[in-house]
Amino acid sequence: MPRTRFPRFVFDTGNEPDPRFTMANERTFLAWIRTSLALLxxxxxxxxxxxxxxxxxxxxxxxxxMLAAVIAAPLAYLGWARNERALRNNTALPASPFGLPLALCVTLAGVLVLLAYLLR
Incomplete structure (x- = not known):
């Protein structure tokens, strides 16, 4: 009996892509996790x-x-899954929804820290 891979909604579709692309997708996922940890x-x-x-x-x-960190981690997983499915189905990679919200959160935090410094 073949071993099933998790999550099934990702691995039960399409064909195995080139391992280099899968590993690049995993490295991107891990980079988002590191970003989440750094924000936290x-x-x-x-x-x-x-x-x-x-x-x-x-x-x-x-x-x-901290809110940005809590949101970034599950979004990283969803991004990994969407990209992996696209690789397996040989379709275009979906656009990443992470950039703008993350940039806005970091900008807002920076403005708040600047104001906190000026008003101390």
Whole structure:
């Protein structure tokens, strides 16, 4: 009996792509996971260290970073799955929905930290 691969909704479709493309897709997924961990660490560090910043704005910036981290991780998985299915079905890769929301979150957190510094 052949071993089934998880998740089935990805691997039960199409044909095996070139392993180089699958591994590149996995590296991209892991890069998004590292980004998520960095956002989480930044949000926690901002809150724990305090840095003498305006409390309300510091907390808001910290929450924005941690929320972005919590959202980025599952989106990374969904992006990996969508790309893997496209590779297996020999279709065009879907556009990534991550860039703009992540850029907006980091920009918002940066503005909040800047204001927290100026208003301390």
């Amino acid at each position: 660490a930044g949000g926690i560090a901002l809150e724990v260290l305090g840095l003498g910043l305006h409390e309300g704005l510091r907390i808001a910036a910290s929450l924005v970073l």
